[in-house]
Structures are given as structure tokens and as C-alpha cells.
Amino acid sequence: MMRKLIATVVVVWAVASPALAEESVRVFDAWARASVLASRPGAAYVTIESTSDDTLIGASTPVAEQVMIHAVEKDGDVSRMKHIETLELPAGERITLAPGGMHLMLMGLQDKLSEGTTFPMTLSFENAGEITVEVSVLGIAAEGPREATQ
Template identity: 40%
Template sequence: MNSIHANTAFSRRVKQLVLGCALIGMAWQVSAQTRVDDAWVRATVAGQPSTGAFMTLQADSDSKLLSVQSPVAKTVQIHQSSMKDDVMSMRQVESVELPAGKPVSFDPHGYHVMLMDLTAQVKEGDKVPLILTVENAKGDKETIKVEAEARALGMADHSKMH
């Protein structure tokens, strides 16, 4: 009888451990996660003081991009380009809303990241480190490290081709 009781207690303990691990796994999946796709930076010519970084962001929950940092630039800002009366203008924005499950494109014609006061020329093929800070609706912050490939000045953006 003691042997059966010990096996039952052991079996119960294993089930609790498995359930606990499963719950931890679910909690991890429930936490906010933001995916970054097709991150790239426009290559520069010698002496060029700034460039842009582009990508697509998709958050699992309502979130917002708060900031971007990079060691290749002294100043990094999030900008939005817009067309008004046939004039393209660009302005800095404090953050960019990332609605749950919807991709938000950062491209030369809309939101993008400006890398200003570059510390060196960004050459085609370079890997440019970017550190994104995203905050979800609960106020939890997520830091995402990305290596964006530098693409040539005249290179077409093939991610938009069908």
C-alpha cells in the first residue's frame, strides 16, 4: 500500500510540475512581443551626415514604438514624411502606434528612422545595429536589438515587389 501511495504522490507531483511548466510557457507567450521584418538602412556616400532606417513592425498587442538608438549616429529620431500641396515634408514624432496584429511599415514615404550626425560612412552590406524600445498598453517595455543591412543608394526596395 505504501508503494502505491508513493507512486500516486510522485505521479501527482509530476503532473503539477508539467502543469506549472505549461503555465509558465503560456505566460511567456502572452507577454508582449514585437516582430521586426526586413530592417535595412540606406547606404551613404563619404561625408553624408545622415541616412534613414526602414523596416516593418508588428506587435502582438496594442503597443507603440517609443525610441530607436544606434551607435552609428549621435542623434536618432523617428520621423514621418507626408505630402501636402505637392510638397514632401518630414517631421519628428514622439512615438508610433503599433495596433495589435497589424504590420506598420517604416519606409521612405511614411514613418522612418533618421540616423543623424553619423559617426562614419554607412557602406553597402554593413550591418547597422538598431535598438528599438516598444511599450505595450500596460506600460511594459520591450527592447529589441536588430541588425539592419545597408543597401546601396540606388537599390530598389524589392520587398514591395510582387
């Protein structure tokens, strides 16, 4: 009886671990707009896809003191940035951060973001843990990485 129980536990563990190692969250198309001055905050954008419900709970990068998740609220003709603590990621939904909408605000830049360079950024998810991506700095008026590669 005891032996059977142990065998069952081992089998469950063996099945469960590869599933845990497999990344449920995919972060891609990470990019930022070049900035003119280091004194102005920068903005970075990513596309996130998760196979199970998850939540983006924060982000960080060595190039900035703080990364904030910002949404944009429209009040008539006026758009205002709004700080949001977390970003819900429903299973199977693709969330694209883009100019004019949600973005990752890079507060307290060490230096201005120069076109053609890259920097690492780590995103923290409630379930998937930390995922680090390389962010490509595009032109000052770029709308996204797809457009830039055409």
C-alpha cells in the same frame, strides 16, 4: 485555505511567465540606404508587427548620435519630414517604414553607411521592451530589402 491560495498563485505565475517571455513584437526587414557623406543624416527602415497594442517610443544605434522617428507630410507637391515622438502599433497590423514615408532618421552618423555592411539598432517599445535588429545597408537608390534580393 492558505495552501490553496499559494497553489493558485504558483499556477498563475507558471502560466504567465512563458507568455511574458514570448515576444509580442516582431521587427524584420531592417535596412538602410547607403549614404555618400557622414555629414548627412542616414535613414533606416523596418517592418514591425505586434500581436497586442504597443507603441514604438524610441530607437538607438551605436553608429549615430540620435535616432528620430520621422513621418512625411504632403503639402501639395511638397513633402516635409515631421518628427514624431511615438509610433502607435495597433494589434495585428503590419507597419512598414519605407522611402517616401515613415523612417528612422540617423542623426550624427559616425561614418557614412557603406553598402554591404550591417549595423545594430535597438528599438524600444512601451510594452515589449527593447528589441535589437541587424540593419543591412543596401544601395544608395534601393527601395527595400525584397527588391534587393531579387
